[in-house]
Amino acid sequence: MPVNSSRFNRILRVLVTSSLFFPALTGISAELSPSHYTWLGEQIFRNECNSRTSCLTSWNAGEDFPSLGIGHFIWYQKGQEEIFEETFPALLTFFGDKGIVLPEWLKASAAAENPWRDRDSFNQAQQSGRMKKLRDLLLLTAPLQAEFIVHRFNITRDRIVSSFESAEQARARQVIDQLATIQPPYGQYALIDYLHFKGSGLNPAENYQGTGWGLKQVIKAMLGQQVSLETFARAATAVLDQRIENAPPARDESRWQAGWHNRIKTYLPPEAVSVN
Numbered sequence: 001m002p003v004n005s006s007r008f009n010r011i012l013r014v015l016v017t018s019s020l021f022f023p024a025l026t027g028i029s030a031e032l033s034p035s036h037y038t039w040l041g042e043q044i045f046r047n048e049c050n051s052r053t054s055c056l057t058s059w060n061a062g063e064d065f066p067s068l069g070i071g072h073f074i075w076y077q078k079g080q081e082e083i084f085e086e087t088f089p090a091l092l093t094f095f096g097d098k099g100i101v102l103p104e105w106l107k108a109s110a111a112a113e114n115p116w117r118d119r120d121s122f123n124q125a126q127q128s129g130r131m132k133k134l135r136d137l138l139l140l141t142a143p144l145q146a147e148f149i150v151h152r153f154n155i156t157r158d159r160i161v162s163s164f165e166s167a168e169q170a171r172a173r174q175v176i177d178q179l180a181t182i183q184p185p186y187g188q189y190a191l192i193d194y195l196h197f198k199g200s201g202l203n204p205a206e207n208y209q210g211t212g213w214g215l216k217q218v219i220k221a222m223l224g225q226q227v228s229l230e231t232f233a234r235a236a237t238a239v240l241d242q243r244i245e246n247a248p249p250a251r252d253e254s255r256w257q258a259g260w261h262n263r264i265k266t267y268l269p270p271e272a273v274s275v276n
Contacts, residue, residue: 032150034143036185041142043189044149044196045070047263056138057131059119066114066122069138070145071196078113087152088114094148100141103133146192153192156200160216163202171223178227183269190232190267194218197263198240208246213239229268236264 032040042051048070049055059066065074068088075088095102105115116122125131138145157176164172179187194215199206201214211217221235240260247253 032185032188036188037143037146037150039185040146040150040189040192041070043266044146044193045142047193047197047266048072053135053139054126056135057122057126059116059122061119063119066116068134070142071149073145075114077117080113091145091148094151095141095144098144098147100137100144102137103130105130106134106137149192149196150188153195156195156215157191159202160200160219163216164220168220168223172219175219175222175227179229179232182227182229186229186267186269190229190236191215193263193267194236208243208248211242211246213243233264233267236267237261240264 045051049072056070057066057068058072064082065076065080065084065086067073068075069091071087073088073091074082074084074086076082076086092102092106096107116125161169161173161176176191179191181187199214201212201216201218203212203214206212206214217239218232218235221239222231225231225235237260241257244253244257
């Protein structure tokens with residue numbers, strides 16, 4: 001669902017036009033146009049935030065860090081160590097490289113730390129001028145955030161391929177490369193959204209009963225199959241269903257199954273939505 005905001009659309013046209021003059025990234029981005037990045041940004045924003053602007057500055061209960069932007073990029077305080085990769089400072093650097101002018105307080109914070117000491121202080125600041133301007137920035141730069149996610153995918157793709165047994169690496173790369181060229185931007189969207197959604201599958205700590213659920217596991221399930229968006233969606237659905245089956249009963253992950261299946265269906269063009 002596109003974001004319906006006249007202000008958003010006006011400034012978005014400026015951003016999309018300006019991105020024509022930025023150097024192209026290598027890999028998957030070579031197949032993408034500025035309009036594709038706009039579409040990808042809208043899809044990711046819908047998946048992560050249900051297209052709600054308020055969700056662009058979130059700090060979830062039970063977590064020790066805020067999640068910002070259409071991709072819920074993590075921002076730690078100085079010296080904070082967690083198992084998840086911090087990504088928001090890298091996004092701010094990416095903005096700077098693309099010519100986006102950041103507020104002075106954000107430029108200073110980008111080099112140091114998340115300025116909110118805890119979730120309570122973060123939530124109390126939700127209606128402050130700084131937070132409102134931060135949400136405006138994150139809404140208006142959705143296409144660039146999508147480009148940043150693609151850039152990160154290109155780096156992770158090589159790590160995923162290298163993690164396969166040597167006899168499987170050529171086929172794994174072939175599967176990924178073929179998916180990336182199918183019905184642009186759907187093939188690219190399927191790859192980057194699943195990676196963003198359920199991870200790379202390379203972290204040995206992320207498994208139930210020895211089985212992971214990341215992009216590597218989906219690609220592995222496709223090694224002996226014809227490459228198509230439909231086979232990717234079926235493989236992704238099977239990997240997630242296996243995760244639910246293997247999960248500790250106390251987690252009751254079946255409550256998320258319908259939502260996960262619906263997200264996978266968005267990887268298919270409108271004329272091909274069945275993954276059965």
